[in-house]
Amino acid sequence: MGDDxxxxxxETAPPTGREAVERAALGMxxxxxxxxxxxxxxxxxxxxxxxxxxxxxxxxxDLFLRVLSLTEKPVPDxxxxxxxxxxxxxxxxxxxxxxxxxxxxxxxxxxxDSSSVRSRLRQITRTLxxxxxxxxxxxxxxxxxxxxxxxxxxxxxxxxDVAEDQNVAAASRDxxxxxxxxxxxxxxxxxxx
Amino acid sequence: MGDDxxxxxxETAPPTGREAVERAALGMxxxxxxxxxxxxxxxxxxxxxxxxxxxxxxxxxDLFLRVLSLTEKPVPDxxxxxxxxxxxxxxxxxxxxxxxxxxxxxxxxxxxDSSSVRSRLRQITRTLxxxxxxxxxxxxxxxxxxxxxxxxxxxxxxxxDVAEDQNVAAASRDxxxxxxxxxxxxxxxxxxx
DNA sequence: CGACGACAGTCAACACCGTTGACTCAGGAG
DNA sequence: CTCCTGAGTCAACGGTGTTGACTGTCGTCG
Numbered sequence: 001m002g003d004d005x006x007x008x009x010x011e012t013a014p015p016t017g018r019e020a021v022e023r024a025a026l027g028m029x030x031x032x033x034x035x036x037x038x039x040x041x042x043x044x045x046x047x048x049x050x051x052x053x054x055x056x057x058x059x060x061x062d063l064f065l066r067v068l069s070l071t072e073k074p075v076p077d078x079x080x081x082x083x084x085x086x087x088x089x090x091x092x093x094x095x096x097x098x099x100x101x102x103x104x105x106x107x108x109x110x111x112x113d114s115s116s117v118r119s120r121l122r123q124i125t126r127t128l129x130x131x132x133x134x135x136x137x138x139x140x141x142x143x144x145x146x147x148x149x150x151x152x153x154x155x156x157x158x159x160x161d162v163a164e165d166q167n168v169a170a171a172s173r174d175x176x177x178x179x180x181x182x183x184x185x186x187x188x189x190x191x192x193x
Numbered sequence: 194m195g196d197d198x199x200x201x202x203x204e205t206a207p208p209t210g211r212e213a214v215e216r217a218a219l220g221m222x223x224x225x226x227x228x229x230x231x232x233x234x235x236x237x238x239x240x241x242x243x244x245x246x247x248x249x250x251x252x253x254x255d256l257f258l259r260v261l262s263l264t265e266k267p268v269p270d271x272x273x274x275x276x277x278x279x280x281x282x283x284x285x286x287x288x289x290x291x292x293x294x295x296x297x298x299x300x301x302x303x304x305x306d307s308s309s310v311r312s313r314l315r316q317i318t319r320t321l322x323x324x325x326x327x328x329x330x331x332x333x334x335x336x337x338x339x340x341x342x343x344x345x346x347x348x349x350x351x352x353x354d355v356a357e358d359q360n361v362a363a364a365s366r367d368x369x370x371x372x373x374x375x376x377x378x379x380x381x382x383x384x385x386x
Numbered sequence: 387c388g389a390c391g392a393c394a395g396t397c398a399a400c401a402c403c404g405t406t407g408a409c410t411c412a413g414g415a416g
Numbered sequence: 417c418t419c420c421t422g423a424g425t426c427a428a429c430g431g432t433g434t435t436g437a438c439t440g441t442c443g444t445c446g
Contacts, residue, residue, distance in 0.1 A: 033306035035228050039433060049396060054434060109351065110306050113226035118355050141372065144365060147352065148373050155348020158302065159340065162311050172337060179334065179380060180341050186379040187372060232404060242425060247405060 020046035021053055026067045030103040034064055034111035061114060068108055070124050073101050078136055085136075085188050087181030093153050094160065094173055105154075106161050125150045139190025149187050156180060213239035214246055219260045223296040227257055227304035254307060261301055263317050266294050271329055278329075278381050280374030286346050287353065287366055298347075299354050318343045332383025342380050349373060 024045040028037040039060050043050040057063040076092045078085070092098065108124070111117045130146040137145055156176075217238040221230040232253050236243040250256040269285045271278065285291065301317070304310045323339040330338055349369075 036306055038431080040431090051397080051434080052395065055395085060433065110303055112355060113229055113303050118357065121355050141368060144368060145372060147356075148349075148369065148376065151348040151352035151373075152345055152376065153348070154351055155344040155346070156341075158347055158351065159344035162305060162314055163340075164311065175334060175337060176341065179338060179384065180344075182384070183341065183345065183376050183379040186376040191372065191375070231402080233402085244405080244426080245424065248424085253404065 017046070017048055017052070018056055021048055021056065021063070022067050025063050029064060029068060029107050030100065033107055034060075039063075061116065064111065065116060065120055068104050068120075070101065070104055070128065073104070074098070075128055075132075078132055082136065082138075082188060083185070084181075086184030086186075087177050089149075089153065089184055090156065090177045090181045093157060094176065102157055102161065105157055109154075109158065125154070129153075137188065137190075141191070145187045149184055152180070152184055152187070210239070210241055210245070211249055214241060214249065214256070215260050218256050222257060222261060222300050223293065226300055232256075254309065257304065258309060258313055261297050261313075263294065263297055263321065266297070267291070268321055268325075271325055275329065275331075275381060276378070277374075279377030280370050282342075282346065282377055283349065283370045283374045286350060287369065295350055295354065298350055302347075302351065318347070322346075330381065330383075334384070338380045342377055345373070345377055345380070 021042060025037075025042045028042055028045065031037075039053050040050045042063075043053045046053075053063065054060075057066060074097075076089055080088065093102075105124075108117055108121050112121055125147075129150050130143070133146040133149065134142045139145075214235060218230075218235045221235060221238065224230075232246050233243045235256075236246045239246075246256065247253075250259060267290075269282055273281065286295075298317075301310060301314050305314055318340075322343050323336070326339040326342065327335045332338075
């Protein structure tokens with residue numbers, strides 16, 4: 001309702017006020033984190049008065065949550081043979097093309113002092129990952145196992161980012177895929193007992 | 194050198210200035226995170242001028258790093274049979290008695306926008322965990338596998354905290370120990386290939 | 387056509403933050 | 417006694433997120 005966006009607007013055209021703020025905010029939040037980017041800096045980059053940013057989006061945290069929703073980001077492919085899904089998930093998580101997603105998740109984790117951010121984090125892992133994975137898992141405790149697999153992947157991303165290519169270089173990515181994939185696989189395969 | 198701490202000081206005696214600041218800082222950082230606690234609040238709780246806190250410790254971040262060093266915190270026991278070490282590690286990480294350590298690590302992760310905090314995080318996992326575990330692992334890639342096991346545990350702690358006993362209640366802790374322990378075990382056991 | 391109300395945008399200010407410089411003042415050395 | 421050094425105090429700086437009062441512009445109605 002009332003969505004009167006111009007049809008002939010090119011993709012790279014200077015975006016309108018609100019959109020400019022959202023783009024600037026996303027970029028700066030990804031790059032410098034929540035605490036490291038100020039509302040005034042976002043407003044400056046978007047050519048807008050800082051007070052307007054608050055007017056439009058409610059608060060800095062509301063803007064943060066709106067812009068880091070991770071909707072319209074690619075989602076891991078859970079189809080295909082189950083017995084190699086572990087490796088495929090790790091490969092997906094560490095793929096160079098997923099750097100944006102990794103940075104978004106990192107930014108969210110680092111801002112998760114706030115309970116609304118934690119809630120958003122829960123919602124993201126649940127709807128984008130756990131709910132989709134649980135339908136493919138056989139055996140008991142499928143939902144708990146899905147959550148634990150999400151934890152494994154989260155831990156890997158966390159370490160990958162903290163390590164800063166210091167010990168885990170790109171050369172060892174293949175080995176990580178094999179090894180960590182096997183660890184995921186231990187939770188993908190139905191428990192033996 | 195110069196460590197003239199009184200011998201007869203009882204443990205609960207009102208601590209001297211610097212010590213009072215450190216205790217207040219640790220408690221508030223654990224409880225409300227780095228961004229959520231102000232130098233002024235720490236100084237107020239310790240009954241000290243805010244400027245003195247900066248004088249004594251250099252900066253808020255320096256105080257944070259000094260107080261969250263995780264030295265003198267219990268360290269996981271890596272002795273005992275290797276084929277059940279996975280479960281024991283998970284049980285240790287989720288033990289009620291380790292709540293302080295979990296909160297310390299959480300606070301560090303959430304403050305890891307700063308590269309010095311990331312460096313401290315790297316140092317902690319390396320010296321308190323990886324270096325000790327790598328000597329017990331057989332088979333190839335022992336160091337990388339140790340790092341990956343640390344990642345798994347970090348992811349579990351992260352999820353455990355974000356979940357806020359919403360889905361993973363204390364009742365399912367035993368199941369988590371079994372399941373996630375098996376996942377750790379996949380990296381503890383030497384790769385088959 | 388002119389008056390009016392709603393509303394987007396602007397600006398200064400608030401309370402708070404981490405940090406610093408100038409100051410006071412007690413205590414030891416010459 | 418005088419001087420000096422060091423610790424503790426206080427006000428202030430530049431920065432933060434946010435808000436209230438103000439402006440100007442536009443559509444609507446008498």
